[in-house]
Amino acid sequence: MSYEFYKITHIIFLLVFVASTGIAFFIDQQNKQVRIAGMISSFLMLVAGFGLLARLGIHQWPTWVIAKLIIWLILAILGPILARRLKQNRIWAFRALMILFAVGVIVAVLKPA
Numbered sequence: 074m075s076y077e078f079y080k081i082t083h084i085i086f087l088l089v090f091v092a093s094t095g096i097a098f099f100i101d102q103q104n105k106q107v108r109i110a111g112m113i114s115s116f117l118m119l120v121a122g123f124g125l126l127a128r129l130g131i132h133q134w135p136t137w138v139i140a141k142l143i144i145w146l147i148l149a150i151l152g153p154i155l156a157r158r159l160k161q162n163r164i165w166a167f168r169a170l171m172i173l174f175a176v177g178v179i180v181a182v183l184k185p186a
């Protein structure tokens with residue numbers, strides 16, 4: 074598969090992942106379909122990320138890749154837990170997660186190191 078294919082997939086699943094996080098927080102906390110959509114989209118986004126790395130010929134991860142992996146891990150694990158369990162300050166948790174998504178985009182574009 075081409076670089077373009079992986080990049081488009083990476084970004085489309087990023088959109089679904091963000092949307093699922095929002096729905097899980099504010100629309101339907103117990104909806105199983107939303108949880109599954111979040112899990113599958115985050116996973117496929119990761120797979121597409123590795124596809125991109127392969128197409129770019131990056132075998133030894135630079136710092137920006139490690140940073141994105143850590144951000145992805147936090148979002149994929151903490152997002153669903155907070156959406157289901159958190160009773161107070163939900164808006165603040167959601168804002169923090171959205172900031173993390175934004176940092177992921179900034180790191181992706183600027184590749185600081």
Ligand code: HEM
Nearest residue numbers: 083119122123125126141142144145148174177178181182
């Ligand atoms: C939530 C976390 C993430 C966000 C928000 C994110 C976002 C993005 C965006 C917006 C781009 C396009 C950048 C551009 O065209 O200049 C991109 C590219 C890319 N992402 Fe991610 N990503 C995330 C996680 C990951 C992970 C976990 C990996 C590694 C497995 C990864 C690997 C890549 C690679 C290799 C590119 C291509 C960079 C290039 O073309 O120069 N991303 N990402």
